[in-house]
Amino acid sequence: MTINLNNVDFYFDKRKVLSDVSLDITSESTGFLGPNGSGKTTLLKIFSGLLKIKHGEIDVNNKGIKKYSSNDLAKLFAFVSQDYEPTFGFSVEEVIEMGRYPYLNKFGFMNIDDKKVIDKIIELLSLNSLRKIHTDELSSGEKQKVRFARALVQEPKYILLDEPTSNLDLSNKILILDVIKDIISFGTTLIITSHDLNFIKQSTKQCFMISDGVIQNSGKTKDILNHSNIEKLYKLDSLPDWVL
Ligand code: ADP
Numbered sequence: 001m002t003i004n005l006n007n008v009d010f011y012f013d014k015r016k017v018l019s020d021v022s023l024d025i026t027s028e029s030t031g032f033l034g035p036n037g038s039g040k041t042t043l044l045k046i047f048s049g050l051l052k053i054k055h056g057e058i059d060v061n062n063k064g065i066k067k068y069s070s071n072d073l074a075k076l077f078a079f080v081s082q083d084y085e086p087t088f089g090f091s092v093e094e095v096i097e098m099g100r101y102p103y104l105n106k107f108g109f110m111n112i113d114d115k116k117v118i119d120k121i122i123e124l125l126s127l128n129s130l131r132k133i134h135t136d137e138l139s140s141g142e143k144q145k146v147r148f149a150r151a152l153v154q155e156p157k158y159i160l161l162d163e164p165t166s167n168l169d170l171s172n173k174i175l176i177l178d179v180i181k182d183i184i185s186f187g188t189t190l191i192i193t194s195h196d197l198n199f200i201k202q203s204t205k206q207c208f209m210i211s212d213g214v215i216q217n218s219g220k221t222k223d224i225l226n227h228s229n230i231e232k233l234y235k236l237d238s239l240p241d242w243v244l
Helices: 040-047 070-076 092-103 112-124 140-153 170-185 197-203 227-233
Strands: 003-012 015-025 029-033 055-060 077-080 158-162 189-194 206-211 214-220
Touching: 003 040, 015 040, 015 214, 029 040, 029 197, 040 055, 040 077, 040 158, 040 189, 070 077, 070 092, 077 140, 092 112, 092 140, 112 140, 140 170, 170 189, 170 197, 189 197, 206 227, 214 227
Parallel strands: 029 189, 029 206, 077 158, 158 189
Antiparallel strands: 003 015, 003 055, 206 214
8 A cells, every 4th residue: 555746746826835745655654743834734635636736646556646536536545634524413323324425326325234334333433322412412532533433434545634633632542542553453554644743653653744845854753753853843942851
């Protein structure tokens, strides 16, 4: 499972937000670390085909991204956003079922296999007791678990997690780390953006540091996540010991 970017530039209107990005994602768990506005979310949206590039090349599993249909891309990638999404009074179960849409027949019905996948993921994330609850009534950690579940029932090859720990308290962060380990054990590749250095350290093997749309550093997370690289990334004179 690989994603390769070659010389990718990306613009919002005329503003360049990614500059000459070339990278190879080869690990089962990859992190993107960088200040706010550095281009992390934009990259995730480009990987999944939600944003189309005009400059540069992207290959997913050695095939140009443009050769995939939108349904192929929905089976390959699930994007878990940090943004608030209105769920219009749907129950937990209904929101999770929405993740199966790339697999439904032309009448939009689920079959027994779809239901089995949904049950398995609900069990994995311990969401059984919340199945019939309206998602508006959930805590932020529970909402995050529901978004994960919806992504997992999509059975994607890649799960793209945008700031998965924002708004989570410690117990939910620990739970999400456990879920991430389960996801990897399923053979799903994870790509995570975060400002949370410790979370990136715990949850990823490969890391890219990005600032102002430029990749500053890359390598094994355990090798590059050190004080000197973090100081450069965040343009700090010195990093207090407690940060990492
Ligand atoms: P990060 O995820 O690292 O915080 P983003 O990828 O969200 O950064 O944003 C990169 C830059 O692109 C920022 O300057 C942001 O303001 C800008 N940007 C993001 N989305 C849009 C959009 N839809 N329209 C215009 N500018 C955008």
